[in-house]
Amino acid sequence: MDSAAPPARRRSRRERRPSSPGATTRYRNLTNPFQPAEVLSADQVESIHAAALTLLADIGIRVLLPEARSILADAGAIVDETEEMVRFDPGLVEESLRSAPSSFRIVSRWGERDVTLGDTSVVFVPVSGPPFATDLDRGRRAGTLDDFEDFLKLFQSYDIIHSLGPAVEPQDIPLEARHLRMTLSQIQLSDKVPFVYSRGRAQVADCLEMVRIAAGVDEETFVTQPRAWSVINTNSPRQIDLPMGEGLIDFARAGQVLVITPFTLAGAMAPVSLAGALTLQHAEALAGITLAQVVRSGSPVVYGAFTSNVDMRSGAPAFGTPEAYKAAIASGQLARHIGVPWRSSGVNTSNVPDAQSAYETMMNTFGALQGGAHMIIHAAGWLESGLSASFEKLVLDVDVLQMVAESWQPIDTSDTEIALDAIAGVDPGGHFFGTAHTLERYRSAFYEPLLFDRSNHEQWKEAGSPQAMERANQLWKQVLAAYEPPPLDAAIAAELADFVDRRIAEGGALPRS
């Protein structure tokens, strides 16, 4: 399925798009040039898939929302109302998988920030959801709306960030109004695809209505195209909580994107064995996908793979581990087996944007990329096992993600690039610095880092021996200072403001608990 808008519609939106002559589009619409790596044999993939189907049929998933149980019962699942337990017939699951699209597009406001999920596409999503914000100047503190908006401005500033994510929890905004303010900020500060939390029916309805208003489309049109996305976390093991059940139903009905992500931490909420954790992940994801497809056949869903493990000394979650690396690659195989796009992560455990945070992030991100992940969430700015969103880590990761994108550019082996003439023109032991071949190409030959330092030891000492995180601290403040919001139609802006004012006056909506 490709949810492109009808050509006429898209052209009319394009007319309103801002001219941005200096903006690069180099890092949009990335595709991964490599064949996905594999850690499981075909038989092993089949074993895990079969075990997950057995789990769903015999052991079952507890679904707390009565409406969800009722929908699944109507579709043929065996429901035990006393235990709130749903057992899925393998045929029902397989039928749902057939209707789930293998790729689709999430449409952005101007059509320029559309996001494709599936095939060989790669979508980088920034840090999403930590309670704390942190930076070198102010340290670690509870996130505020100011922090949330500063992160949005940074997300908007870099093309390598393909979609918005809920950077940090704006804890200074009352719970009943928070979803409204978060959605409003996303629409005001960025033209990239927004994220909506599944925190209950009323909140989701508010947020999707705002996304619809921002898109300038009627309700009938809205459900035909994905324009927003949410994450559904199962309560591993084997439980779908109330707001998550509602989210699965409401996003599916609205034709919006569900990233269904079991939180299978091996050794804690999942078996200590990686095969067990993957089986549980697979079963829970299949349960969520099945509910979404039963609600609306063809709903855009993403297989969310988040399997990592605990630290066995402390029992605390650990990220960027070797176990998570191979679990990511295995997850890619499981997702391809069922034919839906899959998400992975770029996460780490470190308390500070130091070498450890970078090693762990790279371990996780390269596992995701080697495994052919379509969507990498927390790809920039996540710190401290997800408790903090770091401004310095954000721009460090952006620099590295841009390098990844550069490394995917093909090598030109035309005669002028192989350059035998240029080679013949330089004496043995000489150099190519001033040659015509170099001068014609050097400005664009190599990636120029945003903040990676290539000064020599003396220059570096003279500059005060800065570490990468200190240079990052300078950079994000400069980028924030230079930020400019994307255009927003005045009538739409007014309609959104009215909507938010009215809903807050009405008392907003508390999260579903």
Add this chain to the structure above:
Amino acid sequence: MDSAAPPARRRSRRERRPSSPGATTRYRNLTNPFQPAEVLSADQVESIHAAALTLLADIGIRVLLPEARSILADAGAIVDETEEMVRFDPGLVEESLRSAPSSFRIVSRWGERDVTLGDTSVVFVPVSGPPFATDLDRGRRAGTLDDFEDFLKLFQSYDIIHSLGPAVEPQDIPLEARHLRMTLSQIQLSDKVPFVYSRGRAQVADCLEMVRIAAGVDEETFVTQPRAWSVINTNSPRQIDLPMGEGLIDFARAGQVLVITPFTLAGAMAPVSLAGALTLQHAEALAGITLAQVVRSGSPVVYGAFTSNVDMRSGAPAFGTPEAYKAAIASGQLARHIGVPWRSSGVNTSNVPDAQSAYETMMNTFGALQGGAHMIIHAAGWLESGLSASFEKLVLDVDVLQMVAESWQPIDTSDTEIALDAIAGVDPGGHFFGTAHTLERYRSAFYEPLLFDRSNHEQWKEAGSPQAMERANQLWKQVLAAYEPPPLDAAIAAELADFVDRRIAEGGALPRS
């Protein structure tokens, strides 16, 4: 070619090997489980190979050593003595490639630290050659023999370090004695495969004689098995300097390993275009391989790929770049095309073991590993574009390399690991912490990092908010304090000491300039 010692010989050596009950051998003899990634089409590989052959035939390589020119002329190369230029017939190159082994083994003192190069093997070699040593306590200073020996002790302490490398230049030892002391320290402090610099005929003869004495074999036996290795750096573009010509001849004659590594820095000593830099790298490597094979058919050679690029703002070398990442993968394709093992690197530009150094190292190391590199030099401890060997970076990298090795362990998908019974035994929304399935496995289920910190924010602050490099500083000192040298036969030790004393009394040997 597999240079295994005859079984009888190896058994007799084994008898003398020390018992080391607590030592893990988990990280020895690693194999890369993934199919090598590709960035070039088959046609592009052929284009670069053909262009390199054209370069060798028409443009030529300047070979400064008269003996090397004479050997190549005898083999059919066209030699211009006035310009010291050698032009290689493609047939001569192709014939040499047929005699170069696609894989071989470097034999270690006890047979337990043997190193296989080729097929799917992966060999991690630590930092090799910087002039400066650096650590958080003493800062950056000229390397000394103490530093050199401390690095050797650390190399010996970790199984993930598979071969020795010349950690740091011991600048306090006079030039004429330095090679003797470096070789003696390697043999005394480690039973892993030693490195010998190609700094001229006399020095190489001394060092290989010491390796022979340490092996306890006669000269006839010595040449039948690789026991030491050297790096040959061409003086890019297109020049083989005097000591390098001697090294190519002497190591080939002695049956020892040559890692032939052009220093093709795109934009400086090589064309600014990546295809041009790779073509020059390929041609220079082929020239070195050809000389080695002409000297002794079947000589163990390694294709050394080191193509990176300059920073275009400063002209300084840059490492861990996206260009180097894809050049590494392309180099793997070129090496497989000619059928010899290949080396890559884990290098970085940063002045300090911070996030940048880690991102860059991972970029380079993952390029090497995705490309199927057999030998990764500077895989641990390299800093500052190779000007410094860092004690903290060494143990940080060791931790990460161990994680890489762990990530290569296969996933067990037997029924007890898929663990449906264990999953059925935990209530929905519960946890697996105390279950029998967890208790039976948790001690060995996950990698436990050497120094990566998984404490929570409060614990971390209480500990003084340490960064990874500070924890690394503690670790390497602990490991040094616990170091114990491997056994060395007393007669051999005495013979080596006598040899070194005698050669120093004779005036040693200066490097060839």
